[in-house]
Amino acid sequence: MNDLPPHPVAEAALAARTVGELVAGLTADLATDLAAQLDLSTVDGMALDAGELRTAVSREAERLGVATARQEHVLLGCLRVVDPELLAEARTRLQERRAELAHADYLAVRPIARADATRPPVTILLAGVPGTGKSTLAEELAWRLRAPVFSMDWQLGALTPFGALREDNALPLAELNLTASVARQLQLGLDVIIDATGHRREARIRWREVTESAGGRFVGAECVCSDERAQRVRVEGRARGIPGWPQTVTWEHVVRMRGLWESWDEPHLVLDSATLLPEENVRQVLAAVDRLSETGE
Template identity: 40%
Template sequence: MNSQVIVLTGLSGTGKSTLADHLARDLGVPAFSGDWLLGAIAPAHTVLAKLTRPDYLAMYHSLLESLITRQLMLDQGATVDCAINDTISERWQKIAEDRGARLDIVECVCSDEHEHRRRVEGRQRHIPGWHEVDWNHLQRMRVETPPLTVPHLTVDALYSVDDNLGHIHAWLRRP
């Protein structure tokens, strides 16, 4: 197995972007972010505004899937920072397996609601063309996001970035 794609998923404010960026640096692979991709296409807002929510999410996942596929075609890995469900995970797993690679999923959570809200309301990500997520948006996402049932590691934002990175690196070394 030459390549490994690590997907960090979860609700906003759970640390997935931070962990994805750290892992990308540690592993020497690109970090792909769904929010950065959507920010980049935001100037096409008149077209995007016409998309239904399912079509918008399909575009979001298709863009990331294309980047993952390209990396694997080059026998290289990546980290991916995005929200996924079991269906997307299974599709990306097949893409990885077809190329002799491994797909690992890390779900990021924040088990303390007060801390989670503080993190969401206090952050400024400064992604060009993209919006900051507020608590109401996060609550809608929580309702729309089914729990993952595919094999994955869960890390909690209540632990330090270094502790969570240690857990992830140990998990990634498994056979």
Template identity: 40%
Template sequence: MEPEPGPPAQPVVVVFTGLPGTGKSTMADRTAMHLGAPAFSGDWLMGSLKPAAAQLAQLGREAYSRLYHSVLGGLLTRQLLLGQSAVLDCLVTDDVADHWRSTAIAHGAALKVVECVCSDVDLHRSRVEGRVRGIPGWHEIDWSHVERMRGEFPTLTGERLTLDAVGSPDSNFRSVCAYVLGAVGSSP
């Protein structure tokens, strides 16, 4: 097996998106470790906001979503101001990805979106029902939640790499490395 190429020569933002149970957190964490960059997880952010849930619920779903993406965008911007890469693990729309891409470009970085899917419904369901993430303040996701989310989030249309959880984690990670480093080059 070939080793993965080294980290990129310039900062890169890698956004992992997809429904729960498709492997996005696994790939995001692995990519962050490979790049030596932080992984900012939407689920961990939501768990940390849980103490303010009553006040946040008053915002309404759309305003809460804007707050969620704004906080992640702020963390992203801070990394870019430091000249460092970042990995984001969250659900995004094309509009959010485009906004973050503009932010990355303004700071001399590339932004790559990786959409994680699972084409095998039975496998996807077993992955969701069999996992315990243990995120403080955040609930475990069940299959009905995933099905609801599938209907609520629009399909991405922008440029992205699509990974299928049916593939092996090692093969998917090699695809991520090729996709990310193909745009920005790698360090010597």
């Protein structure tokens, strides 16, 4: 297999004799930002073989579906040679950074003015680990508001047959797809519901920012279940029927997602499906929507 040609800006970095030299020679913003996020102290002085490095860089560029290796691929190729664990982290951070850059484009989306609009559109985010009642609540709200529901799992299921999902890109890709769907609905002046784990603080903030930049109002709801036994029964007994996606997840996955949950510091609803009937949770969300419509805040 032939190596891909490097971009001229990447060529100089390929001449580095050590990891430290390679990192010092990076000039492209994406590559330098990525290097700054990594702890490279343990590999800084490691020697590099020019031929091995060039091949590794080519493989990393091919993996990301590009025809020319750039500086970020040089850094990934370097780590592919010297430290596979750091490589895994770098791949993930690169995808997160790309999603962050793309997010700025959706912040520029502006609403299409309509003379017959009765109120600003609303984004309702229903976030929480599996088995907390997010999807049930989303479905009922969709009927009440006649609003589309965009589910992270449905979008991931649609991508699965194409082999587009990797460990490093699945979450950033899913979050960005949701951002795009939300921005377009808001641009049309329509309410939208997000059904997602939403465990990352940054993702929740981005969805609020996109909503507000498009002239909409944002309602966030953290779905929980204080009865662990009931939650586990739900998770292990359900069959969701999402094309391309597992019928359910393991309880171990639920526990892992709990550990990944980042605190929600902005004002939001907390809806406990173990103590409140679904209808009461629906009422709380609709009441929050009504308050936004009345106050305009």
